[in-house]
Amino acid sequence: MALIVQKFGGTSVGTTDRIRNVAQRVARQHAEGDQLVIVVSAMSGETNRLLGLAKDLSRSPDPRELDVIASTGEQVTIGLLSIALQELGVKAKSYTGAQVRILTDSAFTKARILSIDEARMRADLDAGHVVVVAGFQGVDSAGNITTLGRGGSDTTGVALAAALRADECQIFTDVDGVYTTDPRIVPEARRLDTITFEEMLELASLGSKVLQIRSVEFAGKYRVKLRVLSSFEDSGNGTLITYEEDETMEQAIISGIAFNRDEAKITVMGVPDRPGIAYHILGPIADSNIDVDMIVQNVGESGHTDFSFTVNRGEYQKAINVLRGEIGKGFDARDIIGDNRAAKVSVVGIGMRSHVGIAAKMFETLAHEGINIQMISTSEIKISVVIDEKYLELAVRVLHRAFELDQPQAAA
Amino acid sequence: MALIVQKFGGTSVGTTDRIRNVAQRVARQHAEGDQLVIVVSAMSGETNRLLGLAKDLSRSPDPRELDVIASTGEQVTIGLLSIALQELGVKAKSYTGAQVRILTDSAFTKARILSIDEARMRADLDAGHVVVVAGFQGVDSAGNITTLGRGGSDTTGVALAAALRADECQIFTDVDGVYTTDPRIVPEARRLDTITFEEMLELASLGSKVLQIRSVEFAGKYRVKLRVLSSFEDSGNGTLITYEEDETMEQAIISGIAFNRDEAKITVMGVPDRPGIAYHILGPIADSNIDVDMIVQNVGESGHTDFSFTVNRGEYQKAINVLRGEIGKGFDARDIIGDNRAAKVSVVGIGMRSHVGIAAKMFETLAHEGINIQMISTSEIKISVVIDEKYLELAVRVLHRAFELDQPQAAA
Numbered sequence: 001m002a003l004i005v006q007k008f009g010g011t012s013v014g015t016t017d018r019i020r021n022v023a024q025r026v027a028r029q030h031a032e033g034d035q036l037v038i039v040v041s042a043m044s045g046e047t048n049r050l051l052g053l054a055k056d057l058s059r060s061p062d063p064r065e066l067d068v069i070a071s072t073g074e075q076v077t078i079g080l081l082s083i084a085l086q087e088l089g090v091k092a093k094s095y096t097g098a099q100v101r102i103l104t105d106s107a108f109t110k111a112r113i114l115s116i117d118e119a120r121m122r123a124d125l126d127a128g129h130v131v132v133v134a135g136f137q138g139v140d141s142a143g144n145i146t147t148l149g150r151g152g153s154d155t156t157g158v159a160l161a162a163a164l165r166a167d168e169c170q171i172f173t174d175v176d177g178v179y180t181t182d183p184r185i186v187p188e189a190r191r192l193d194t195i196t197f198e199e200m201l202e203l204a205s206l207g208s209k210v211l212q213i214r215s216v217e218f219a220g221k222y223r224v225k226l227r228v229l230s231s232f233e234d235s236g237n238g239t240l241i242t243y244e245e246d247e248t249m250e251q252a253i254i255s256g257i258a259f260n261r262d263e264a265k266i267t268v269m270g271v272p273d274r275p276g277i278a279y280h281i282l283g284p285i286a287d288s289n290i291d292v293d294m295i296v297q298n299v300g301e302s303g304h305t306d307f308s309f310t311v312n313r314g315e316y317q318k319a320i321n322v323l324r325g326e327i328g329k330g331f332d333a334r335d336i337i338g339d340n341r342a343a344k345v346s347v348v349g350i351g352m353r354s355h356v357g358i359a360a361k362m363f364e365t366l367a368h369e370g371i372n373i374q375m376i377s378t379s380e381i382k383i384s385v386v387i388d389e390k391y392l393e394l395a396v397r398v399l400h401r402a403f404e405l406d407q408p409q410a411a412a
Numbered sequence: 413m414a415l416i417v418q419k420f421g422g423t424s425v426g427t428t429d430r431i432r433n434v435a436q437r438v439a440r441q442h443a444e445g446d447q448l449v450i451v452v453s454a455m456s457g458e459t460n461r462l463l464g465l466a467k468d469l470s471r472s473p474d475p476r477e478l479d480v481i482a483s484t485g486e487q488v489t490i491g492l493l494s495i496a497l498q499e500l501g502v503k504a505k506s507y508t509g510a511q512v513r514i515l516t517d518s519a520f521t522k523a524r525i526l527s528i529d530e531a532r533m534r535a536d537l538d539a540g541h542v543v544v545v546a547g548f549q550g551v552d553s554a555g556n557i558t559t560l561g562r563g564g565s566d567t568t569g570v571a572l573a574a575a576l577r578a579d580e581c582q583i584f585t586d587v588d589g590v591y592t593t594d595p596r597i598v599p600e601a602r603r604l605d606t607i608t609f610e611e612m613l614e615l616a617s618l619g620s621k622v623l624q625i626r627s628v629e630f631a632g633k634y635r636v637k638l639r640v641l642s643s644f645e646d647s648g649n650g651t652l653i654t655y656e657e658d659e660t661m662e663q664a665i666i667s668g669i670a671f672n673r674d675e676a677k678i679t680v681m682g683v684p685d686r687p688g689i690a691y692h693i694l695g696p697i698a699d700s701n702i703d704v705d706m707i708v709q710n711v712g713e714s715g716h717t718d719f720s721f722t723v724n725r726g727e728y729q730k731a732i733n734v735l736r737g738e739i740g741k742g743f744d745a746r747d748i749i750g751d752n753r754a755a756k757v758s759v760v761g762i763g764m765r766s767h768v769g770i771a772a773k774m775f776e777t778l779a780h781e782g783i784n785i786q787m788i789s790t791s792e793i794k795i796s797v798v799i800d801e802k803y804l805e806l807a808v809r810v811l812h813r814a815f816e817l818d819q820p821q822a823a824a
Contacts, residue, residue, distance in 0.1 A: 016468040050488060054495055056428040061495045068506050069491035072484035076462060079481035083466055083473045094480050098510070099555055143511055 002167040003035040003125070007135065007157030010044035011174050012231035013077050016084075022172075022231065023084035026130060030090055035125045037164065039135045039157040040081055042073025063108030067137070067147045070109075071097070074134035074153070082132050092130040095120070097137035097145075102156065104138035104146045111138055111146035113155070116163035133160060154215035162222035169224050170238075171211060176230035177239035178203065178210055180405035181257040185396050188406035192255060194240045199255045202348045202382045216241070253351030253358065254403040257396050263293065263342040264316035265374060265386055266309055268323060270334025273305040280331065281307055281323070288322050290315045294344065294377045294384060304334070308375055310386060316340040342374065343392040346384040347399060359383050365402040371395055414579040415447040415537070419547065419569030422456035423586050424643035425489050428496075434584075434643065435496035438542060442502055447537045449576065451547045451569040452493055454485025475520035479549070479559045482521075483509070486546035486565070494544050504542040507532070509549035509557075514568065516550035516558045523550055523558035525567065528575035545572060566627035574634035581636050582650075583623060588642030589651035590615065590622055592817035593669040597808050600818035604667055606652045611667045614760045614794045628653070665763030665770065666815040669808050675705065676728035677754040677786060677798055678721055680735060682746025685717040692743065693719055693735070700734050702727045706756065706789045706796060716746070720787055722798060728752040754786065755804040758796040759811060771795050777814040783807055 006026065013019050022040075030036055042050075050069050054061040078094035085092035100121060104111035121131045135153025138146045148155055154171055161169035176191065178200065183189040195203070197220040201213065210228055219226045219241065229238035271277050278297065285292060294310045311319050316338065323336050352358040362383055366373060371394065375386035387395055400406065418438065425431050434452075442448055454462075462481050466473040490506035497504035512533060516523035533543045547565025550558045560567055566583055573581035589603040590612065607615070609632040613625065622640055631638045631653065641650035683689050690709065697704060706722045723731050728750065735748050764770040774795055778785060783806065787798035799807055812818065 016465055020469065053428055053488070053492055057432065057492060057496045058499045062498050065491040065494045065498075065506055068494075068508070069488050072487045075484045075487075076465070076481050079477040080465055080469060082477045082480075084469045086474050086477075087470045094477055096480070096557075099557075145508075145511075 001033050001035060003037075003164060004029070005037045005039065005157050005161040005164065005166045005169045006172060007039040007153055007170070008041070008172045008231055009153065009174075010041040010046070012172055013040050013081065014044035016080065019077070019080050019084050023081060023088055023090075025231075025234075026081075026085060027088045027090045030130055037121060037125070037131045037133060037160055037166070038081065039133050039153055039160060040074060040077040041135050041153040042070075043077055046073040046076070064144060067108045067111075067145050070147055071134070071137040071145050074136050078132045078134045085130055085132070090130055091128055092132055093124050094132045094134075096134045097156070098139035098143075100133055100160075102138035102159065104140055104148070106140040106142070106144065106146065108144075108146055111140070111148055113138060113148070113159045116159055118160075118163045121160075121164065152212070152214075154212040155218055158215045158219045158222070158224050158226065161224045162218070167225070168227055169219065170227045170229055171215075172229050172231035173210060174230070174232065175210055175228070176233055176236050177228050178241075178256070180255065181396055181400050182259070185259075185393050186257075186400045186406075188400065190406060190408075191236070192239050193237070194242050195255050196350045197241055197243060198381055199348050199350050200241050202346070202379070203256055203258050211241075253355050254347055254349035254405065255351075256348050256405065257399050257403075258346045258348055259392060259396055260293075260344045261389060261392060262313040263310045263344050263386060263389075264313045264319075264338060264340040265342040266311065266316070266319055266323070266336065266338040268307045268333050268336055270304045271307055272332055273303055277305070277307065280326075282309070284322050284326050285309075285311075285319055288318065290319050290322070294375060294386065296375050296377055310342065310344065310375070313340050339374070339388075341389045342386050343389040343395075344384055344386050345392065345395045345399065346382050347403065348382045349403075350381050352383070353380055361402060362399060365398050366395060369394055369398055413445050413447060415449075415576060416441070417449045417451060417569050417573040417576065417578045417581045418584060419451040419565055419582070420453070420584045420643055421565065421586070422453040422458070424584055425452050425493065426456035428492065431489070431492050431496050435493060435500055435502075437643075437646075438493075438497060439500045439502045442542055449533060449537070449543045449545060449572055449578070450493065451545050451565055451572060452486060452489040453547050453565040454482075455489055458485040458488070476556060479520045479523075479557050482559055483546070483549040483557050486548050490544045490546045497542055497544070502542055503540055504544055505536050506544045506546075508546045509568070510551035510555075512545055512572075514550035514571070516552055516560070518552040518554070518556065518558065520556075520558055523552070523560055525550060525560070525571045528571055530572075530575045533572075533576065564624070564626075566624045567630055570627045570631045570634070570636050570638065573636045574630070579637070580639055581631065582639045582641055583627075584641050584643035585622060586642070586644065587622055587640070588645055588648050589640050590653075590668070592667065593808055593812050594671070597671075597805050598669075598812045598818075601812065602818055602820075603648070604651050605649070606654050607667050608762045609653055609655060610793055611760050611762050612653050614758070614791070615668050615670050623653075665767050666759055666761035666817065667763075668760050669811050669815075669817065670758045670760055671804060671808055672705075672756045673801060673804060674725040675722045675754040675756050675798060675801075676725045676731075676750060676752040678723065678728070678731055678735070678748065678750040680719045680745050680748055682716045683719055684744055685715055689717075689719065692738075694721070696734050696738050697721075697723075697731055700730060702731050702734070706787060706798065708787050708789055722754065722756065722787070725752050751786070751800075753801045754798050755801040755807075756796055756798050757804065757807045757811065758794050759815065760794045761815075762793050764795070765792055773814060774811060777810050778807060781806055781810055 082092040082094040101117040135156040226241040371391045494504040494506040513529040547568040591601045595601040638653040783803045
């Protein structure tokens with residue numbers, strides 16, 4: 001008998017018909033003898049409707065009151081799913097975040113979970129109930145309702161799994177797992193049976209929007225086994241996200257190709273090569289609330305160097321203006337150049353830690369197609385390059401083939 | 413500085429525009445220095461929408477889960493009204509029933525309030541906040557969300573006023589007070605400045621649907637001053653519902669004419685005039701879940717009597733069938749006759765306790781118009797008659813005039 005936490009997102013519970021489907025799936029699993037805690041989001045569209053009412057009344061509504069309003073979306077779903085389960089003869093009981101006592105800090109609209117009191121859930125589970133918990137919400141120590149921020153239901157699922165020491169946390173979504181790359185670009189893209197947390201973090205932050213990055217971090221911290229599954233298809237075991245150390249099976253060298261289309265590249269030419277120069281350039285950028293992604297600085301010559309970074313394409317012009325303003329104020333640089341039609345392609349794989357030649361193979365593959373590499377950045381399990389956006393799809397396809405990702409998971 | 417509890421119903425908060433209007437009204441009162449606790453219902457239509465979702469999933473949904481779902485309606489309104497107040501520069505804070513800790517029993521969907529912890533509200537009021545509380549809901553001792561049943565927001569308002577020992581509980585509704593009778597039938601009907609609780613109870617139960625009967629009983633029990641006001645018009649002080657003993661002003665003899673159109677009259681003829689006969693007739697009726705309204709039994713002659721009662725018109729045939737069935741089982745009665753086109757008209761007034769001749773005047777007025785009285789029933793402050801439905805409007809009009817209800821409140 002396993003204890004499993006299952007999380008269903010807003011699309012999966014978007015109508016009463018879909019809630020009935022979720023109930024049937026849960027009832028089948030319950031009939032197999034598993035203890036189940038189900039976490040649900042608000043019905044799709046509901047959170048936006050509720051926040052829209054608040055925006056009608058104020059341009060900057062009080063976050064405390066926003067949480068009072070927004071948290072009702074999930075509260076409706078837990079009641080409905082419990083009723084649907086009971087209709088199938090399954091004992092079910094719903095809890096809001098405050099009732100389970102998901103204690104958070106008081107950062108309304110983006111609260112962080114501090115602790116969970118699992119006693120009440122445990123008693124219900126032992127009495128044969130399916131426990132249905134509202135995602136995305138909690139309560140602070142003063143009894144105020146809080147929310148974890150949009151999409152925070154994944155985090156609720158992981159946190160409950162951690163508190164209950166569940167065997168697995170299953171995230172049901174509209175994709176049936178994590179793929180080697182986007183199947184819309186590479187039809188041969190293959191679903192991964194397993195992926196490590198580290199790889200998942202790199203893939204998620206690089207644009208594979210399967211799971212909230214925060215829930216993956218949380219799962220890693222508390223060693224919760226996460227599985228991504230489709231809520232619309234019954235077949236398949238999805239993708240299990242594991243700890244490298246836990247794995248008995250051989251690990252693939254490369255697990256996927258991630259990419260991001262909306263990049264812009266900015267290079268500050270001929271800046272003095274001395275301590276503090278990175279801060280002098282990026283400080284004003286951060287002060288303007290512009291997110292910086294890749295940062296590359298080359299070894300300089302004759303006391304000067306070139307400094308490059310990428311930003312989201314929508315913030316390209318703003319970033320350029322900020323830096324020109326700094327030069328106007330006496331900041332020492334020869335020139336600022338940029339390109340807002342850049343794209344980033346990354347090869348991700350925990351196997352590259354112990355394998356040499358991955359970078360060389362990546363660069364060779366791109367060169368073979370005449371694709372110029374504009375910037376390179378590497379981490380332990382990732383190599384990212386910035387290229388001209390027009391080559392993006394080609395680059396992803398040839399790399400997918402070069403690393404044999406269309407083949408069944410290769411042993412390292 | 414007064415402490416006032418104000419309750420706004422679903423129509424008053426039915427749109428964000430209307431919520432803004434309520435906020436403006438509250439802000440004006442707050443600016444005059446009053447401490448205010450505001451109780452709100454769900455936006456009109458919302459409770460039905462939520463219960464509709466539940467009914468989609470089950471014909472008889474679990475009451476515990478229904479309360480989890482339905483209570484979100486008021487929770488949305490408290491957040492929205494707080495935001496609207498803050499937008500006007502008024503400090504405001506919202507609370508759900510569970511947060512205020514409106515402790516109830518565990519009778520889901522029809523819970524009764526046991527106690528209210530007023531400390532938190534008091535602290536907020538002293539800090540200059542307007543406190544906004546969700547009506548209709550509470551929490552049981554196990555932490556389950558409960559609701560007081562539909563329309564229970566009036567009761568929440570009265571209960572909070574009692575707990576806080578408020579100076580007044582103001583119920584804002586879509587009428588601007590309690591009238592001497594229905595203005596659609598008697599255009600000269602006049603709004604009463606004051607009415608006693610006892611009269612209000614009689615008027616409410618007789619069909620003047622201004623306030624929930626339960627909230628009036630509650631107010632009477634805890635001596636809460638209740639005032640009915642219009643949420644759409646600014647003019648007028650509405651109607652104050654008072655205790656007879658408190659009143660320094662002279663009391664009118666008759667305060668209003670109530671009526672009920674949907675009556676049906678049933679007479680069991682020639683039943684043995686012996687103890688237990690009322691139970692023999694009404695027992696089977698009650699067992700069939702038929703509500704009985706008026707009951708009249710005359711002095712019998714030669715050991716037999718006639719027994720009459722009224723039921724809601726929709727249950728007339730069912731009641732007749734039940735009684736015929738009893739006769740088939742050997743119940744001793746000569747005949748059962750009935751009339752499903754009856755109506756009830758009542759004259760209500762606390763002054764009739766100390767004034768003779770009210771009944772005579774009522775009967776004379778009806779006789780003068782050729783209206784036959786079929787049944788008569790009296791209480792201390794009410795005289796009700798059953799008449800042919802076709803005379804209903806005529807009867808209400810002539811009685812309204814005969815008791816001079818169109819004149820400014822007459823002294824007793």
